[in-house]
Amino acid sequence: MEDFSAVYRECYPRVLAYAASNAGPRLAEDITSETFTIAWRKLDQMPPNALPWLLGIARNLVRAARRQTWHDELTDVASDDDYAVIELRAALATLSEADQEVLTLIAWHGLVATEAALVLGCTTATFFVRLHRARRRLRAALSTSNFDRARESWKTS
């Protein structure tokens, strides 16, 4: 039980952040709570590096929530960021859900490839291929004229 409590307190913020970025802040706490409830029931399956496993559970809950809710309700994000950030998020939003997931697990949630592969249930090699392709598609999305300003601002930042 001490192990679980320690994992809970350590991983809670990251599971919450994952849930918030994928399902919106309104559902994030409930999804996080349900994630750890399921983890408690499956405690004998919890690996030493629990975060990817927990995010895998959260991912299933996010997908279930999406099936019941309009996507727009899930992903409203406050936008007082600069133009480049907004444009990058917009470019990201043009990609498939699968591409977004691959990119954000690394860039937003700080996982290494091995961990991200565990979340997605694929091999590390497959993940690298998917990451490579997703990166290329994001780059292509940013190459459209709509995103020129974002790129310019990076060059000067």
Add this chain to the structure above:
Amino acid sequence: MEDLMKHLAQAKPPAPEVDPERMERDLARIIAMPRPAKVRTSLRRFGPVLVAAAVIALAVMLLPRPGPTVQPAAAPQRWHVLTQEWELMIVGEPANPYTVMLSATKERWAAADRQFDVFQKNGEVTPFSPDDEAKWEAAGKPSTAPQLGGHGSVRIGPMQLGVRRIDAPESNPFAGLPADPVELRKTLQTITGDNGSQDSLTYRTAMLAMQMTTANVRDDQRRAAFELIKTLDGVRLLGQTQLRDGRSGIGVAIPAPPTFQFTGFETQLVVNPETGLPMVKRNVLTAPQHGLPVNTPIFEELYLLLERTTIDPILPQGVTVNGNVESPIIER
């Protein structure tokens, strides 16, 4: 757009504030819930390791350093190579041998100033077939098994992940080589002519050319390396060749010198005819041995990524760089 992933990280939405009260309240509720009585068992399996790497030692270090004017066009920041390797090894007592498979992923991020090698990733040594597993179990599921005909033992189980960093690595030895197959053949034969190896000059040249196809070279150099292999004595053209994952390419095969466990096999290289990039290099049995039929790959190196990239190396966390890494092959 120097580093897309870094910029994407900056575009991360603000993390929600943790409500400590809600967090602790939920924790108290969760751990008050009943759960299956099964005691948690750690999935962490510290095991041995290693890597396969049983290929042929090559005289890369003897290659001339490239001059400053012959760098590949549009020099990339990094050369990124991701490979999946398999190798079969015969182990156990001579009266009851069985086959194990060593499998691991290997990754290289090579830049002019620094090179990272990630090795034995997802590495594992397992019995090869259900029949081999039955023999291993009948032997008492040993954690190490002696190599048949060899002086070492093989550790069965997961391999230890390793990361190696090389500062100021040798510059790419293939970069300055000719792009004409005839000239390239002369150069490689000169280089491999006196390296002390027992292997034939033809085989050594073929191995070096195959290695060149995986290096950070221009497309015309890569194609020249493949073309020169075709001209070597004993080389067989495979034509359209199917890979195990369903893809296909064009291949060449050259008879390979025997190892301490296998005698009749050939080394094959299959490349993508459109890009010239290698898809797989493998050693395939040309005669049945140790109960394995003809055409069984006994070593395979599948090239998953070969690319020039500007992204920072993605390295596994929690691994000591240049730390001691156990090999799955140990002295008996």
